[in-house]
Amino acid sequence: MSRTWLVYLAGPxxxxxxxxxxxxxxxxxxxxxxxxxxxxxxxxxxxDPNGERVDRLIYRANVAMIRSADAGxxxxxxxxxxxxxxxxVFELGLMIGLGKxxxxxxxxxxxxxxxTRRLGDARRDPAGIWRDADGMEIEDFGNADNLMIxxxxxxxxxxxxxxxxxxxxxxxxxxxxxxxLAQAGASLAGSxxxx
Amino acid sequence: MSRTWLVYLAGPxxxxxxxxxxxxxxxxxxxxxxxxxxxxxxxxxxxDPNGERVDRLIYRANVAMIRSADAGxxxxxxxxxxxxxxxxVFELGLMIGLGKxxxxxxxxxxxxxxxTRRLGDARRDPAGIWRDADGMEIEDFGNADNLMIxxxxxxxxxxxxxxxxxxxxxxxxxxxxxxxLAQAGASLAGSxxxx
Numbered sequence: 001m002s003r004t005w006l007v008y009l010a011g012p013x014x015x016x017x018x019x020x021x022x023x024x025x026x027x028x029x030x031x032x033x034x035x036x037x038x039x040x041x042x043x044x045x046x047x048d049p050n051g052e053r054v055d056r057l058i059y060r061a062n063v064a065m066i067r068s069a070d071a072g073x074x075x076x077x078x079x080x081x082x083x084x085x086x087x088x089v090f091e092l093g094l095m096i097g098l099g100k101x102x103x104x105x106x107x108x109x110x111x112x113x114x115x116t117r118r119l120g121d122a123r124r125d126p127a128g129i130w131r132d133a134d135g136m137e138i139e140d141f142g143n144a145d146n147l148m149i150x151x152x153x154x155x156x157x158x159x160x161x162x163x164x165x166x167x168x169x170x171x172x173x174x175x176x177x178x179x180x181l182a183q184a185g186a187s188l189a190g191s192x193x194x195x
Numbered sequence: 196m197s198r199t200w201l202v203y204l205a206g207p208x209x210x211x212x213x214x215x216x217x218x219x220x221x222x223x224x225x226x227x228x229x230x231x232x233x234x235x236x237x238x239x240x241x242x243d244p245n246g247e248r249v250d251r252l253i254y255r256a257n258v259a260m261i262r263s264a265d266a267g268x269x270x271x272x273x274x275x276x277x278x279x280x281x282x283x284v285f286e287l288g289l290m291i292g293l294g295k296x297x298x299x300x301x302x303x304x305x306x307x308x309x310x311t312r313r314l315g316d317a318r319r320d321p322a323g324i325w326r327d328a329d330g331m332e333i334e335d336f337g338n339a340d341n342l343m344i345x346x347x348x349x350x351x352x353x354x355x356x357x358x359x360x361x362x363x364x365x366x367x368x369x370x371x372x373x374x375x376l377a378q379a380g381a382s383l384a385g386s387x388x389x390x
Binding site: 054055056060079080084087089091094096117134135138140143146147149150151152154 | 208210211212247248250251253254255257274275276277278279280281282283284285286287288289290291292293312314320325326329330332333334336338340341342343344345346347349352365366
């Protein structure tokens with residue numbers, strides 16, 4: 001008998017004005033693959049009558065959803081800089097720590113060095129190492145982001161998806177997401193869940 | 196009989212030209228508190244004679260150190276934008292997922308809204324929500340970074356350390372690190388390690 005996999009949907013689209021609509025689109029794509037998409041609740045938790053901090057409630061709700069999930073799909077599109085959204089990256093680390101298979105995509109196909117060079121006066125030091133304006137080394141492995149992110153995904157067997165071509169809408173395009181769903185389908189179909 | 200705690204030292208200082216010297220300073224401060232500081236190996240792993248990708252080797256070495264650690268101290272100083280270094284944030288999530296107590300500091304005392312407003316033309320939308328130049332909501336909880344980071348630390352019982360005053364050197368100042376060591380000392384002293 002088949003079962004339904006729960007997939008946590010991490011990404012900065014929770015900050016869009018139409019965050020709930022994007023969430024519904026992602027969940028509809030999940031359903032086409034036989035998954036249930038769990039979308040973070042940042043947009044839907046408001047004031048608490050007991051006066052508990054809303055950010056803590058959101059954290060607990062998101063962590064509870066992550067714990068209940070069989071896998072995660074993370075949107076690693078650059079956010080306010082050359083790297084992915086910090087909340088999404090935290091959730092990726094958390095899911096890998098919890099042993100959940102994760103799949104990731106970015107809507108910026110450039111590598112980290114190219115992204116960082118776009119932002120400011122990066123240059124090579126006398127040893128040939130690329131450094132940003134603060135003198136901090138820029139990793140040059142051809143990865144999309146910090147090596148912990150790219151390698152964390154690759155070591156699980158599914159490389160970070162980097163669709164070519166600038167998407168029409170960086171935070172809304174779902175081509176990479178659909179490819180992650182295919183990765184997840186192939187991976188989870190071969191696994192057995194221990195209840 | 197007392198034992199020695201192993202503390203993993205995450206932070207963007209691995210990208211400084213003097214990364215190894217900063218690591219030694221952090222390890223010396225750890226020793227004063229009776230800890231052994233485990234410093235990431237990004238700077239010390241070079242080419243592999245068997246042709247394995249260096250980034251993968253660094254990832255595996257860092258994850259192995261994290262797994263061996265009793266706790267983590269993370270430097271969440273903003274890096275190439277308003278948020279912390281993506282590699283450090285990944286490691287924080289990983290450690291929390293693995294059940295390791297974590298302590299964090301930032302050398303930028305401002306909150307996320309103020310940091311993000313410094314970078315570009317953030318403005319309030321008609322509903323009063325702050326949005327960045329891409330129209331993405333800026334969290335306004337008074338946190339230093341994305342709520343998953345601040346709340347992740349706070350839920351463990353130790354709030355993110357945010358020393359007042361601009362430090363002389365943003366990526367080298369160790370006042371916040373020393374305060375995290377004190378947090379860790381108080382926390383680990385009351386715990387029992389199950390070997």
